[in-house]
Amino acid sequence: MSGRKIGEVILDLQNISLRFGGVKALTDISFDVREHEIRAIIGPNGAGKSSMLNVINGVYHPQEGKIFWRGQERRKMEPHEAAQQNIARTFQNIALFKGMSVLDNIMTGRITKMRANFIEHALWFGRARREELEHRRRVEEVIDFLEIQHIRKTPVGRLPYGLQKRVELGRALAAEPAMLLLDEPMAGMNVEEKQDMCRFILDVNDQFGTTIVLIEHDMGVVMDISDRVVVLDYGKKIGDGVPDEVKNNEDVIRAYLGAGH
């Protein structure tokens, strides 16, 4: 029934290797992400999933390999540059401003879109005023989309875990990203919260056409919602393909069931 069309390759990672001193985090990994798809990265603990996300995000700089973003080779860059390239992310451990309201937290996601200067903001004058109204409208759309109207003004620290995760997703969405990186969006959630989160991820992908790269442990969830899955183990790629292929891949089964170790 899906109306979205999976497009061209938007992000291409070629032969990425990442080392911290003598520790090899990632070894010679290549895969690509197509526009509008949901791409999952899975693997056992310590497989290098979060490192991979941090490479995409510009937090880590691989020693070897090339990254192509929309066909252009990417130089070494910083996370804020990734943000400006419309890549947004959420974190494994929630990284929100606990004392600020849900509304203000999501508003921070708009920061890269703000053009007015400091003086204008301080006086809430001219461009700053027009911009803020526009940003607020956009934030309200996100609040409506994620069905969190009832906690709009609640400080984030007072919310249950599942809702905090949703707020974090909201902040990432507020940036209107072309690509969304989700680091374990469902960790520590109960079944109902996971169902809600799955629905929101699918809705985001469907309604805004956002490309999504996600790390997740829950295999059921991954197999249900992903278009393609890449499997890492000990920093190496051991599988890549549509969920059914990956499920039947000998190496993947071995890595997960521990056979042969």
Add this chain to the structure above:
Amino acid sequence: MPETAAWQAQDTFPRLLLEHARVRGGKAAMREKHLGIWQTWSWGEVAERAGALACGLAELGLRRGDNVAIIGDNRPNLYMAMLAVQCLGGVPVPLYQDAVADEMKFVLQDASIRFALVEDQEQVDKLLEIREQLPALEHIAYDDPRGMRHYAQPFLHDIEALLAVGRVRQQDHPDFLGEEIDKGGSDDVSVMLYTSGTTGKPKGVCLTHRAFISAAQGGVEFDRLGPDDEVLSYLPMAWVGDHLFSLAQATVAGFAINCPESGETVMNDLREIGPTYYFAPPRVFENLLTQVTIRMEDASPLKRRLFDYFMAVARRCGADILDGKPVGAGDRLRYALGNVLVYGPLKNVLGMSRIRVAYTAGAAIGPDLFRFYRSIGINLKQLYGQTETCAYVCLQPDGEIKFDSVGKPAPGVEVKIADNGEILVRGPNLLKEYYKRPDATAEALDGEGYFLTGDAGFFDEDGHLKIIDRAKDVGKLGNGAMFAPNYIENKLKFFPYVKEAVAFGHQREHVCAFINIDIGAVGNWAERRGIAYSGYADLAGKAEVGELIRQCVEQVNQQLVAEGMLADSQVHRFLVLHKELDPDDDELTRTRKVRRNFVADKYRVLIDALYSGLDSQYIETLVRFEDGRTGKVAADLRIHDAKTFAAERLAA
């Protein structure tokens, strides 16, 4: 008064709508919060949109007399849809929006629904799920397009698209709408509301324009409501109370309906809108008070002492000040101070600062609960009525408030008590008939045109009606003393810790009861005492909780003993249920009334255990989750004895 002219001249809701559009076209008629901002539709806009929607529905083939299902939360578009259907001479049939598809099936089949106007994808999905069994259903229109992009079925329509179609038709046939409205008469059915079915299958109650307009008009005149009033519409649209207080009275008096942003934001929306007119079942008032109590218990000692002191002042003289009775200068001064420090801020938090009139109905309200609201200066009153009478039989006049009566017969309504104690009602507000149920209609209306309410009651010396219980529920204990289960349950339910109670005793030697704890209040109580619990069942099974509830039961026993004729109804033994009674398990109706017989059957082993003197009883219960799956909960329930008191027999 020019306001009164509208309803005197106009005898159907569509005509009233046009009249308001003419007289106060620019004034707010409906509001809803969207993207954090209150959106307003004026009477002119409402009339235009309802008219256009009517034309759109006509284009799809809606005919005079068709029943149209309306399913969803309170949304302006759905209220307008009701008016649109009425414009064409159709009959809107609102359904409870939280019912599962299977429960909706009966009503949709019974009313041979051809058109359904629904809120969102959730409701559309429910209808699609049972569509095979609804051969009459031809078209579904939805208000919220979210998630609907991939539904390609040709019988699904966006309401906005229907409006566009309707506007084109209006240009081509400019006289069509006016002619259709002219064809309508005041004796046409204006709405069909299904009874919640405490017993048996739901019945469709057909209510005419005349009935609802007379009921709305009576209420509006009685409380001097006008176009400047504001009401928050958040109760299910399928409930007669919402239909009367929101749509019918607003369309008669010309005031504004405000719809909340979502079900969870009602408290906030209430505070932002600050309605002047408010209607809620006792449960809502109870929940508000429970929240206040919980928050006060967590407050600092100074605030708590301030609260306690001024609440004592309010209890002493607040209600009298509101009723305009003489009160000493000292108390007046203290009350004024309390108003600044406590009552005013409290009312503001509750969103009740601007309330002129608030009503409660649907179930009996605990006297202490009732006094609490009146004592802080909220003009809370009770009314009495049922679906068949447009919820309009008795009202409490200002200044004549008694907590245990429902007031005097409303203007235009005759009330009399039958020999068996049953309350009979006659007036223009009665139902026309039960839909396709002449047998039930004949049973409910007697030869003289009185409606048999099924409630037992009596008039006191001031002409106020007192309700005892459902006539058929009033039973007798083994020794012949009167047993009114509702009466006992309501006393129990007044405690914030007790969410629901079911009393048994008909033809038994004494009274026993099931108790449902309120997880919010008891949970908070347990936390403050450092009692750890893992969930509802665990908390309900704690010995400390049993002890807490025992104290509540014993207090009720003390009250009952003071009421002479009910002294024998004291609760001897009780148990705390391991699960909440739930409409999804058919234990409560959708309006959250206990289905007594069903509960008695389902938990027969527990009742047997109560009467056989056992200390505990094991039980397994099937529960249905919100997504329709079922599961089992099991528990070993402890049975508690409560102290009873000897009646002090007064010398005759």
